[in-house]
Amino acid sequence: MRYISTRGAAPELGFEDAMLAGLARDGGLYVPASWPRFSEAEIAALAGLPYEEVAFRVMWPFVGEAFSEAEFRDIIARAYAGFDHVARCPLSQIGPNDWLLELFHGPTLAFKDVAMQLIGQLFEASLKRSGKRITIVGATSGDTGSAAIEAFRGREGVDVFILFPDGRVSEVQRRQMTTPGDANVHALAIAGDFDDAQARVKDMFNDHAFRDAVGLAGVNSINWARVLAQAVYYFTAAVALGAPHRKVSFTVPTGNFGDVFAGYVAKRMGLPIDRLVIATNQNDILHRTLESGAYVKGRVEPSISPSMDIQVSSNFERLLFDLYDREGPAVTELMGELGTLGQFALSQGAVDRLRAEFDSARVSEEETRAAIRETLAGTGKVICPHTAVAVHAAKARRGDPAVPMVVLATAHAAKFPDAVEEACGVRPALPPFMADLLDRPERVTPVPNDLAAIEAIVAREKVA
Numbered sequence: 001m002r003y004i005s006t007r008g009a010a011p012e013l014g015f016e017d018a019m020l021a022g023l024a025r026d027g028g029l030y031v032p033a034s035w036p037r038f039s040e041a042e043i044a045a046l047a048g049l050p051y052e053e054v055a056f057r058v059m060w061p062f063v064g065e066a067f068s069e070a071e072f073r074d075i076i077a078r079a080y081a082g083f084d085h086v087a088r089c090p091l092s093q094i095g096p097n098d099w100l101l102e103l104f105h106g107p108t109l110a111f112k113d114v115a116m117q118l119i120g121q122l123f124e125a126s127l128k129r130s131g132k133r134i135t136i137v138g139a140t141s142g143d144t145g146s147a148a149i150e151a152f153r154g155r156e157g158v159d160v161f162i163l164f165p166d167g168r169v170s171e172v173q174r175r176q177m178t179t180p181g182d183a184n185v186h187a188l189a190i191a192g193d194f195d196d197a198q199a200r201v202k203d204m205f206n207d208h209a210f211r212d213a214v215g216l217a218g219v220n221s222i223n224w225a226r227v228l229a230q231a232v233y234y235f236t237a238a239v240a241l242g243a244p245h246r247k248v249s250f251t252v253p254t255g256n257f258g259d260v261f262a263g264y265v266a267k268r269m270g271l272p273i274d275r276l277v278i279a280t281n282q283n284d285i286l287h288r289t290l291e292s293g294a295y296v297k298g299r300v301e302p303s304i305s306p307s308m309d310i311q312v313s314s315n316f317e318r319l320l321f322d323l324y325d326r327e328g329p330a331v332t333e334l335m336g337e338l339g340t341l342g343q344f345a346l347s348q349g350a351v352d353r354l355r356a357e358f359d360s361a362r363v364s365e366e367e368t369r370a371a372i373r374e375t376l377a378g379t380g381k382v383i384c385p386h387t388a389v390a391v392h393a394a395k396a397r398r399g400d401p402a403v404p405m406v407v408l409a410t411a412h413a414a415k416f417p418d419a420v421e422e423a424c425g426v427r428p429a430l431p432p433f434m435a436d437l438l439d440r441p442e443r444v445t446p447v448p449n450d451l452a453a454i455e456a457i458v459a460r461e462k463v464a
């Protein structure tokens with residue numbers, strides 16, 4: 001499989017180079033040159049297989065010659081060995097035909113582990129082969145950062161710098177990033193919001209001299225391998241509920257548009273997904289875009305689902321590329337308008353296609369709290385605020401009741417104890433292996449929202 005940039009002006013790469021490159025050199029995002037398609041029989045054959053085998057079959061067409069079949073199987077096995085559930089991403093029932101897809105059984109208690117644990121193994125195999133040293137710089141609104149740190153802490157030849165918005169992540173999220181003592185881990189608290197952090201990371205990639213000097217690599221969903229690994233659980237869930245003989249719908253709590261885009265990828269590969277619902281909190285740029293056809297940047301408003309406090313959704317660019325018939329210049333023009341004017345308008349054709357693929361709902365803070373309360377009352381389950389946003393949206397956008405609705409449960413409630421306790425009166429406890437998290441010493445560097453200052457810190461502090 002070859003990978004092409006959404007802006008159409010960067011060299012085509014194979015899987016391994018696209019994974020290591022992060023952002024394309026023209027500022028775009030790498031996507032596969034075509035979407036592989038599974039037959040009904042191939043999808044039916046996934047039923048009952050272990051998660052690792054489904055992961056292999058779904059991802060293999062995208063990986064091609066980068067790794068041998070045996071190497072890739074081994075990488076997948078090591079990635080998921082540390083998950084605390086035998087199904088890795090199990091389904092649990094919350095209504096007559098309504099399900100939670102539990103994505104928080106990895107080491108940092110959020111769905112980011114599903115892809116990040118795999119990426120850690122992929123990078124290690126690749127860097128061992130090449131002997132290269134790299135500097136990972138990532139932006140986080142709370143969960144990507146800890147997952148990346150966990151996947152790369154202590155690894156040879158890799159530094160990992162994570163920019164998080166100072167004061168805008170939960171205490172548990174912050175401490176997951178600031179308490180690992182490894183010399184190659186660097187938590188940077190930026191004076192700004194997540195959009196600032198993500199913009200500075202992209203600026204670093206677009207500064208080619210800096211990028212080459214430090215061997216910059218990315219593990220945000222800028223990295224195609226992140227999105228690919230997340231497509232797998234749409235298959236395991238849908239097949240468990242009757243696909244391909246039955247359609248299945250998904251509701252996805254959304255911020256950077258990576259997770260829901262992974263659902264779109266699964267659909268393009270032939271998975272019979274009925275509705276794909278984008279659930280946003282009050283940071284609702286995606287919902288507004290579906291309603292109005294204009295993508296208009298807003299100010300990030302802090303919420304009780306902080307990981308979704310995002311107003312520039314990076315992966316929307318990947319969708320735009322398809323909506324505009326994979327025309328790089330059209331995407332370049334729109335992204336240029338976003339940079340200069342803070343907005344762009346979609347063509348009528350693009351809006352029609354967008355609405356044909358996705359549905360959306362914006363969920364208020366009060367509706368989020370109510371969803372936490374009602375889920376506890378109805379099922380005995382304590383859910384995190386991000387999951388609660390999606391639970392509410394799934395109800396609001398429920399289509400045919402005969403079609404199963406799967407809500408992606410993206411984090412463990414214990415990452416957000418204050419918000420959850422305020423909503424339902426129950427304070428969720430951290431699992432025993434991190435019970436002392438709040439007592440561990442923290443190490444964090446405050447940084448201004450300034451490219452040159454951040455680059456100087458990265459260049460100075462890297463140890464690899």
Ligand SMILES: Cc1ncc(COP(=O)(O)O)c(C=O)c1O
Pocket residue numbers: 110111141142143144253254255256257258259260307308386387410411
């Ligand atoms: C717990 C949680 N839920 C939902 C999201 C939104 O996912 P995405 O950014 O892929 O849209 C995030 C952040 O990525 C998250 O950390």
Ligand SMILES: N[C@@H](CCOP(=O)(O)O)C(=O)O
Pocket residue numbers: 139140141142143144145219220221222255256258307308314
């Ligand atoms: N919500 C994310 C934001 C970064 O998203 P990514 O999928 O591009 O890494 C987070 O928790 O950091």
